Amino acid sequence: MRQNELKMPINKLSEEPKQVLTVNKWKFMVWLFIITIIMLFASQTSAYLVRRAEGNWVEFDIPQIFWFSTIVLLISSVSMHFSLQSAKKNNQSMLKMAVAITFAFGIAFLVMQYLGWQNLQQQGVFLKGNPSGSFFYVFTGLHMAHLLIGLGILIATFIMAFRMKINSKNTLLVEVCATAWHFLDLLWVYLFVFLLYFR
Amino acid sequence: MAAAAHADVHANEHDHAHEHHEQSFIRKYIFSEDHKVIAKQYLISGIIWALIGGFLSLVFRLQLGYPGIDLGWLKPILGERWFDDTGKLDPNYYIALVTMHGTIMVFFVLTAGLSGTFSNFLIPLQVGARDMASGFINMLSYWFFFLSSVIMFSSLFVHDGPAGGGWVIYPPLSALPDAAPGSATGMTLWLISMAIFIVSSLLGSVNYVTTVINLRTRGMTFDKMPLTIWAFTFTAILGILSFPVLFSAALLLIFDRSFGTSFYLSDIYINGQALPNQGGSPILFQHLFWFLGHPEVYIVILPALGMTSEIIATNSRKPIFGYRAMIFSMLGIMFLAFIVWAHHMFMTGMNPFLGSVFMLLTLIIAVPSAVKAFNYITTMWRGNIVFTPAMLFSIGLVSFFVSGGVTGIILGNSALDIQLHDTYFVVAHFHLVMGSAAFFGMVAGVYHWFPKMFGRMMNATLGYIHFWVTIAGVYVVFFPQHYLGIAGFPRRYYAYTGFDFTNKYQDLAELSTIAAIVVFAANIIFLFNFFYSIFWGKKATANPWRSNTLEWTTPVEPGHGNWPGEIPVVYRWPYDYSKPGAAEDFIPQHIPFSATPESNLEEENEQIKEEREIEGIQFNHSIPD
């Protein structure tokens, strides 16, 4: 492949390249990793349903704070979207700010989830005990663990943005970051709706 | 587009790739990112694991063949505490040995050792790529595997012994550290090791799929890919879809063990004391486990089948029979693999109607499996067969796949499974169809691709001895176990001497044991051949088997980047063997149709005008590689 490119005079690059490859390999890999995460949570939620169908299931109220954390996460997705837009427009200061805001909202989300856990414990729902509660902790915890990976990518993006390595010609990292972040956001919405609906 | 901007970034990368600066020893052989080195690392690790796993099986086979035999001489290796004064094996350790044997063979040898070696080695070479999509992730994948290996190995020596309870680690036994020695520290290490193993396997699979989709050379369209590549890709997809589910199962088990949750536990009494755990369901674990477990058996066998297709076509000097049928049957197997898991659970008290549904789906798998078996046989039919050791082992694989598959159809009937479940019949079934078949595929792959891996040939005579002793031995080990199973011998029992009805079959168990020792010895010959040939084997030529696929167009020992010059362009499928009119009995994939007018079919003459177009393909330059 590299050889093939080498042989080619630079001016030919402006011609319409025939693509054998339609997706960037990094983006492709990110999607594959997303599939593995989907399978993980699909199996968790199916296990939840199978177990719930067997009865002996204690219901509890989901603390209000989880609604707010959901909103916070949704807002962070909006600012993530702005990051990508500003990278495409080459707006460096806007890019840095939007990434930073996304990061801050991500942290806020984690804190709120943690507060939510404390509310649950005040309610008398613990990790130990009826599986309905245990599942709640495991779902939220697993999602938070994945969100930490998302925050890691955000930090990498921020560093690259700070070093001016990201511009309208080189948006790969921001794109990957946005894909992962929107996915994690969507994943939480799915889990939240699931937990509300199948209480 | 982003194309132009990338051109200069790219130009730098070229210099980087072609400047053959000396890499340090560590970068070259230990933390290497070269797919060929990583493949060899997997191969050697797999061989070491196979030795350990095989050794453990000999220990418990000795106990089964000669109950109460004095094994005291193993004390220095396995530890004093597992043998009593007369040298009798401890029953708790017996089940731990069985567990470790199963885990090691299924995951560490036939998943990591097989896919890790051959997917890594062959995917870039056969699709025409310089390396894997990400060398770094590939390296990570190996080192995660290494870490999980170290943990699993160390669990053999902890005080309570390694995990017990079978490779399927069913709760509640596995969930309660107090329930048995094998559920204590050993089980914790087992779970940690497997969690890391899953990460390694996922990193590997993601890389394999991405490489096949994104890095094929010019002209390597999907319909020109060797069946090996199809098989490796399907295997990787199976892994991506099923290993996360095992992770789920293990995660909940970890919570039950260490954090007091009750996902799998309910109404349990230990020594008359009720446990606090309420409301869990151990069957839930089985559902999660077998949702991985069944696809896992295909993760093990598909790469072996893929390599067999390649080896049988090459050595029959005939095109593979039913190329498309092979792909679609693998696709069918892959799809069905996800909807049959409950055939391992017929006896869990499931609704009989549900059992019938799963029975029907299970039996349908016989169809694509049979298609594959017939295609192998018809490929060999009237071919000019060259009986290389690799070819013999491939034929052996087909034999095991058929004889073990037939018993699968028996087990798949939910009514028959009432008698056969958890007996030696199941043991015989899966050791033939999965264990031995996949093992033969792996060995065949080693014999066949050894010249490309190490630039030397393995000794064929030793290969023949290895083959004939092993195939005869394996049948003698496992065939009698069918009868034991029908008679009702349960699996995983320490000894059968307690029952009259099983006593009279002791001679069959003994026969199995003797044959197992013989098979193990034959494989020592193989090991000798392998390591001897790496250093002192006959020098290989670039294409010793006169094969068509791209890896044989590389130099005898391909260096970094695989092809010294340009990557060859692909014009035809990989199975043009003994084509009428052709001068040679093989036409490699990179020979254009315009160069072979004497053997072209009419529609192939049509394709000549597309050749310029294929050569003109340019890769999308916005894609950094």
Ligand code: HEM
């Ligand atoms: C026609 C195809 C097949 C059918 C209908 C079939 C059916 C079954 C059934 C019903 C069982 C459960 C028996 C029991 O526990 O009572 C079983 C066990 C097993 N099968 Fe198959 N099988 C087939 C092919 C295969 C193949 C191709 C492999 C591997 C490559 C395989 C590997 C296994 C393994 C490993 C087990 C035992 C798992 C354990 O309990 O430890 N089978 N098979």
Ligand SMILES: [Cu+2]
């Ligand atoms: Cu199965």
